[in-house]
Amino acid sequence: MPESWANLGIDLLIEPAGRHRRAGLERGLRDAIQSGRLRPGTPLPPSRTLARDLGVARNTVAQAYAQLVAEGWLAARRGSGTRVADRVLAPAATEEAADAAARIRHDLRPGRPDVSMFPRAAWIGAARRALAKAPDQALVYGDPRGPHELRRALADYLGRVRGVRTTPDRIVVCSGFVQALGLVCRVQRGRGARRIGVEAFGLPHHRGVAAACGLAVTPLPVDAGGAVLAGLADADVALLTPAHQFPLGVPLAPERRRLAVEWAAATDGLIVEDDYDGEFRYDRQAVGAMQALAPERVVYAGTASKSLAPGLRLGWLAAPAHLVADLTEAKRLADAGTGVLDALALAELLTSGIYDRHVRRCRLVYQRRRERLVAILRREVPEARIGGVAAGLHVLVELPECVSEADVIERAARNGLAVEGLDAYRFGAVAAHRPALVVGYATPPEHDFTTAVARLCAAIGAAG
Amino acid sequence: MPESWANLGIDLLIEPAGRHRRAGLERGLRDAIQSGRLRPGTPLPPSRTLARDLGVARNTVAQAYAQLVAEGWLAARRGSGTRVADRVLAPAATEEAADAAARIRHDLRPGRPDVSMFPRAAWIGAARRALAKAPDQALVYGDPRGPHELRRALADYLGRVRGVRTTPDRIVVCSGFVQALGLVCRVQRGRGARRIGVEAFGLPHHRGVAAACGLAVTPLPVDAGGAVLAGLADADVALLTPAHQFPLGVPLAPERRRLAVEWAAATDGLIVEDDYDGEFRYDRQAVGAMQALAPERVVYAGTASKSLAPGLRLGWLAAPAHLVADLTEAKRLADAGTGVLDALALAELLTSGIYDRHVRRCRLVYQRRRERLVAILRREVPEARIGGVAAGLHVLVELPECVSEADVIERAARNGLAVEGLDAYRFGAVAAHRPALVVGYATPPEHDFTTAVARLCAAIGAAG
Numbered sequence: 001m002p003e004s005w006a007n008l009g010i011d012l013l014i015e016p017a018g019r020h021r022r023a024g025l026e027r028g029l030r031d032a033i034q035s036g037r038l039r040p041g042t043p044l045p046p047s048r049t050l051a052r053d054l055g056v057a058r059n060t061v062a063q064a065y066a067q068l069v070a071e072g073w074l075a076a077r078r079g080s081g082t083r084v085a086d087r088v089l090a091p092a093a094t095e096e097a098a099d100a101a102a103r104i105r106h107d108l109r110p111g112r113p114d115v116s117m118f119p120r121a122a123w124i125g126a127a128r129r130a131l132a133k134a135p136d137q138a139l140v141y142g143d144p145r146g147p148h149e150l151r152r153a154l155a156d157y158l159g160r161v162r163g164v165r166t167t168p169d170r171i172v173v174c175s176g177f178v179q180a181l182g183l184v185c186r187v188q189r190g191r192g193a194r195r196i197g198v199e200a201f202g203l204p205h206h207r208g209v210a211a212a213c214g215l216a217v218t219p220l221p222v223d224a225g226g227a228v229l230a231g232l233a234d235a236d237v238a239l240l241t242p243a244h245q246f247p248l249g250v251p252l253a254p255e256r257r258r259l260a261v262e263w264a265a266a267t268d269g270l271i272v273e274d275d276y277d278g279e280f281r282y283d284r285q286a287v288g289a290m291q292a293l294a295p296e297r298v299v300y301a302g303t304a305s306k307s308l309a310p311g312l313r314l315g316w317l318a319a320p321a322h323l324v325a326d327l328t329e330a331k332r333l334a335d336a337g338t339g340v341l342d343a344l345a346l347a348e349l350l351t352s353g354i355y356d357r358h359v360r361r362c363r364l365v366y367q368r369r370r371e372r373l374v375a376i377l378r379r380e381v382p383e384a385r386i387g388g389v390a391a392g393l394h395v396l397v398e399l400p401e402c403v404s405e406a407d408v409i410e411r412a413a414r415n416g417l418a419v420e421g422l423d424a425y426r427f428g429a430v431a432a433h434r435p436a437l438v439v440g441y442a443t444p445p446e447h448d449f450t451t452a453v454a455r456l457c458a459a460i461g462a463a464g
Numbered sequence: 465m466p467e468s469w470a471n472l473g474i475d476l477l478i479e480p481a482g483r484h485r486r487a488g489l490e491r492g493l494r495d496a497i498q499s500g501r502l503r504p505g506t507p508l509p510p511s512r513t514l515a516r517d518l519g520v521a522r523n524t525v526a527q528a529y530a531q532l533v534a535e536g537w538l539a540a541r542r543g544s545g546t547r548v549a550d551r552v553l554a555p556a557a558t559e560e561a562a563d564a565a566a567r568i569r570h571d572l573r574p575g576r577p578d579v580s581m582f583p584r585a586a587w588i589g590a591a592r593r594a595l596a597k598a599p600d601q602a603l604v605y606g607d608p609r610g611p612h613e614l615r616r617a618l619a620d621y622l623g624r625v626r627g628v629r630t631t632p633d634r635i636v637v638c639s640g641f642v643q644a645l646g647l648v649c650r651v652q653r654g655r656g657a658r659r660i661g662v663e664a665f666g667l668p669h670h671r672g673v674a675a676a677c678g679l680a681v682t683p684l685p686v687d688a689g690g691a692v693l694a695g696l697a698d699a700d701v702a703l704l705t706p707a708h709q710f711p712l713g714v715p716l717a718p719e720r721r722r723l724a725v726e727w728a729a730a731t732d733g734l735i736v737e738d739d740y741d742g743e744f745r746y747d748r749q750a751v752g753a754m755q756a757l758a759p760e761r762v763v764y765a766g767t768a769s770k771s772l773a774p775g776l777r778l779g780w781l782a783a784p785a786h787l788v789a790d791l792t793e794a795k796r797l798a799d800a801g802t803g804v805l806d807a808l809a810l811a812e813l814l815t816s817g818i819y820d821r822h823v824r825r826c827r828l829v830y831q832r833r834r835e836r837l838v839a840i841l842r843r844e845v846p847e848a849r850i851g852g853v854a855a856g857l858h859v860l861v862e863l864p865e866c867v868s869e870a871d872v873i874e875r876a877a878r879n880g881l882a883v884e885g886l887d888a889y890r891f892g893a894v895a896a897h898r899p900a901l902v903v904g905y906a907t908p909p910e911h912d913f914t915t916a917v918a919r920l921c922a923a924i925g926a927a928g
């Protein structure tokens with residue numbers, strides 16, 4: 001084996017030769033990163049060098065690198081080549097990883113609600129009532145879009161709370177936003193789409209989903225007005241977080257909402273509106289869903305992962321009429337529908353008003369937490385700057401001059417606090433930002449919140 | 465528009481031109497069949513003619529036809545060209561279809577359990593107990609393979625009841641068998657597989673799933689010994705129903721089980737064992753899973769759809785060690801995991817012994833029904849022949865000479881009885897069989913069983 005390749009510690013000889021080398025190379029690199037043989041930050045050889053060593057086309061290596069950058073395993077910076085990403089966000093796939101998770105005593109990572117507020121009794125009650133009134137027929141293979149009860153309840157709720165313009169027949173209940181995104185990408189790929197524009201700060205998991213559906217993934221710069229849409233020029237699909245950019249926390253500026261819709265109309269493009277936390281705005285009435293501007297150009301996507309619990313794996317799409325048949329067929333081929341018992345329980349929660357009350361209660365808790373967090377940070381580490389609007393479950397904390405994300409994260413970890421840096425969400429060379437933490441203030445249970453925040457301040461202050 | 469194409473009643477002008485014509489053509493044909501513009505049995509123009517009319521390559525049309533044959537929309541017979549399939553099995557995707565379903569008063573279609581036996585109270589009880597003891601951490605994003613509690617319970621159960629050789633870390637909990645099959649197909653496609661061999665009688669839905677993952681689908685003839693494996697010569701994956709061929713009802717002969725495993729070992733092939741009803745055998749101890757012969761060559765796939773209810777959308781894989789990482793990643797990209805509440809409830813049912821008792825109760829009910837059905841058929845329509853072994857939830861009823869499936873189905877429908885013909889499951893020119901019905905004796909609730917069987921006999925007898 002040539003030396004430069006041997007240095008990566010990867011054995012490509014086990015892969016089948018010929019046309020599947022790209023997939024084999026991707027798998028080999030992924031395994032090596034997951035297993036720790038390739039450490040975070042390790043530089044990879046230039047694609048030309050590696051291609052020569054392996055005896056494959058340079059394009060094969062370049063494509064494999066691009067795929068792994070999209071998935072978040074690798075990071076590419078202009079002028080400094082390709083490296084293993086500093087922190088890989090793939091969720092714990094092994095029991096060792098679960099053990100590592102158990103060593104975390106305080107958790108301020110974003111993307112999770114306070115699941116200690118999950119209304120266990122109300123959920124079981126709703127499930128019991130829903131099952132009691134469901135006819136036997138509800139338990140067999142049904143509409144791949146999900147039971148009509150839930151689609152009707154969602155159409156009402158989304159119209160009322162988020163201003164979504166839809167009807168029950170345009171709703172597709174999915175196994176979380178991840179599946180919803182995959183269905184849209186697969187359908188659009190089948191209709192000829194080649195490229196999806198995603199915000200240059202965002203979840204690597206979502207980029208991986210789009211890439212796995214065969215779409216090339218292009219970063220859109222993000223500034224104080226949200227995604228910069230000029231980058232959409234050669235895209236067919238755009239994935240946006242208009243209400244509350246994740247993770248920077250800014251809403252998409254009104255003129256950009258209009259621009260996005262105009263782009264879609266002019267180019268026959270499609271926008272996926274990821275409304276992951278649209279129910280949580282604290283300083284004013286929430287901005288309505290962008291979907292209402294152009295229901296035939298925007299797929300609205302929502303989730304119960306933030307309002308109830310990610311483990312439910314319940315999400316939903318409100319789709320343009322012309323996509324419903326294809327999305328239904330894609331869902332049928334993916335899994336023939338999401339589990340009907342959870343769907344009926346959620347419908348019961350929605351129609352009984354319990355869901356609204358739960359969301360209001362969470363909103364109050366998260367608003368107070370946000371205010372406490374911001375007040376304490378301003379007092380304890382006044383050099384840090386708070387970014388984004390008062391909304392959602394996370395806040396961007398820009399670090400003081402000369403403080404690195406990695407130092408703060410490491411110091412926090414030594415004190416049992418898990419926290420994430422902005423760099424973990426960065427995608428592509430257009431993404432540039434002052435070092436920052438993405439602090440999820442919803443994650444810790446109430447009794448632990450004060451301690452977690454104190455350790456956060458210590459980690460930031462002491463690292464300075 | 466050229467006349468032959470206009471006759472199909474499809475407007476291809478709305479489709480984008482160029483390289484996506486194949487997808488557009490497939491969608492146009494699918495829509496036309498779904499909407500009823502193309503009636504069952506309608507002959508399609510030869511691919512050469514249609515290609516000329518549309519100004520596309522003949523191969524484009526041929527590939528679109530092949531895809532739709534695999535999905536069950538079209539049927540191809542040697543010497544008689546391509547036609548719209550006689551009966552399209554796609555489940556009700558619209559509310560009109562649901563209305564049509566409501567007009568069925570008696571249902572002897574296969575593939576469903578008697579959901580009136582679904583243990584509603586026991587399920588809610590198990591869900592409540594499982595949720596009460598689950599830590600908060602169980603409600604956030606977890607292992608894409610599913611909660612460890614369920615994987616351990618399944619590994620124990622499958623080992624004990626089906627002889628499956630596996631461990632919890634090799635189990636992947638899926639959203640039904642449909643998703644399980646899709647994950648395996650996608651992973652194998654990514655590893656270079658091109659072609660899957662499927663039994664020439666089987667579910668069109670499953671063929672559609674494999675085709676949607678990019679695999680070419682080849683029919684394997686089925687005879688009294690089950691699938692004929694010679695057809696596997698140029699396949700990379702084989703999908704088999706070894707315990708109880710669906711729908712013919714025969715088990716895979718012992719020497720063919722061995723042959724299949726040898727094929728996989730010799731060619732680096734992979735077998736997917738669809739053990740959809742392996743818990744239900746009435747005349748003897750159930751034959752163990754084929755997976756035990758070669759756990760590194762066989763993916764065992766099971767489901768709660770027959771033992772509990774299809775609407776749960778719960779299935780599972782027991783995978784070879786070398787596929788676990790790829791399947792976990794595919795599951796993460798598909799939906800990040802199946803809903804955890806149902807998974808924990810099922811684990812509770814399994815470990816408490818309630819699941820075993822429920823299956824035993826169902827087994828007795830189905831065994832008695834099968835015996836009654838067979839006895840009544842032998843008495844009322846002695847010319848009909850019963851095929852397959854005493855197992856599962858369906859029986860093959862070979863029709864008397866000169867009785868056509870379509871006549872029986874139509875006569876039954878006029879009496880409010882839904883029943884299916886073998887032809888609906890046929891795939892490819894290698895499939896030849898005497899006309900028969902595939903009678904699902906588990907579907908009707910107990911109080912309706914006698915009436916349903918009486919109408920069945922009347923439909924067969926009167927059609928003669």
